[in-house]
Amino acid sequence: MMHPPLFLDTPSPRRACASDDLPAKPSEVPATLTCYEATQRHWHTVVIGAGPTGSSVAMRLARAGLRVLLIDRDTLPRGKVCGCCISPQGVSELRLLGFSSIEESLHATPLHSLVLSAAGKQVHLPLLGGAALSRERLDAALATAATRAGADFLPKTTLTQIDQSNVGVRCTLRDQESTATLSAMSVVIAAGLAPAIRINGSRQIRSVPVSSRVGLGATFYDDTFDLEPGQLLMAVARHGYVGIVRLEDDRLDIAAAVDRSVLAGSATTNHILSEMLYEAGHRVPNELAHVVLSGTAALTHRSPLADGLVFRAGDSAAYAEPFTGEGIGWALQSGRFLSQAIVQGVDRSSTTSDIRLNAATIAAHWQSSHNRALRGRLFQCRVLSIALRQPSLVGMFIRFMNAWPAFGKQCVRLAVANDCETFTT
Ligand SMILES: Cc1cc2nc3c(=O)[nH]c(=O)nc-3n(C[C@H](O)[C@H](O)[C@H](O)COP(=O)(O)OP(=O)(O)OC[C@H]3O[C@@H](n4cnc5c(N)ncnc54)[C@H](O)[C@@H]3O)c2cc1C
Known part of the structure; x- marks a missing residue:
């Protein structure tokens, strides 16, 4: 396989960057209790995973008066393989959660343009x-908001097993020192693309299409790469696509969806991404050669939404490839729908002092809102991902978009539900 030279970018003068103006790093989100203390309480809902899905569910359920425990295997802030572009829908969902202006409160950078390249063609x-917003800052802000709403937070703790019985759900947890079990009325799995969790001794099999790609990504500083804040580069190549955006602290975020077959070859992941950028006609950041890239599991999968009083949402429920940058928006929206469904399933008429949760009511509400809002978009996203496997087709589309700006405008509207005006260069 031919590899492109890694230093395609003519070093441009250091970007004018007022480093004094860069926001301070987000601070660590502290645990609100110990693992032992968590085992001493009976939770209405245990939420697994403090990504956008889990934190938004925890926040909403705590606001509704439920006893909620949010668990994550990591500490926050933490990075994640992600393009870090929040769609307009994601911005609206954040507003509903109380983040009225993410530019002001979280230093997010408004996105103003997309530079799309394929087969040597380019359109703006x-x-x-x-x-654009780093996952360190977004996820830490959401988890902090969940704790402020009254949810408890237990970081550095991994859920390994769930056992359901007539009396409720038992969760087996592992932290650095020990294993513990705690009891809950319900569990929300919002663990992203992490391997399926054992339920009643068996691991649920995910349905993953053979063609499913995997994610690769990293953040890094590269002053020589000329990319304006607010500009998103997308490169479509034979073996996948790559996006690059500048984050609020001046780092570059690179994220890619790559064919699994190409990873089996001898090329390093850094070379694979460089080659994809080069093939599409984009410049390659000089520092990309030295970056440590992280990977994900297969991106496209589907899992059951409900299993008794265990519910899945966000990437744990269903996932399509991330070209249109809607994952965070979907995660927040699915968190909203699932928490509404759980609140609808609360039965306060019980003779005991505590509430009861009606599994069938929750599952029915969750399934119907999921189907109504997300299924169509997932299907659209899959169709788009098939088209993206043909860079020459995308190159042809780019030529049309340059020739007929109104066509480009419609394409972006359809792809990202974005209200935009098209111009060409
Ligand atoms: C290459 C790539 C690019 C992307 N680009 C974009 C983009 O530009 N815009 C966009 O909107 N979306 C993008 N996405 C999608 C987006 O990252 C996801 O859709 C979103 O993060 C889903 O949120 P979530 O809360 O469901 O899962 P996650 O954000 O993955 O959070 C899951 C959390 O669960 C924790 N966890 C996992 N297992 C356990 C366990 N057993 N016990 C305890 N904790 C656990 C993890 O530590 C993690 O914190 C991209 C994805 C990829 C792969």
């Missing part, structure tokens, strides 16, 4: 309403 498309 204006974007409106979305924003």
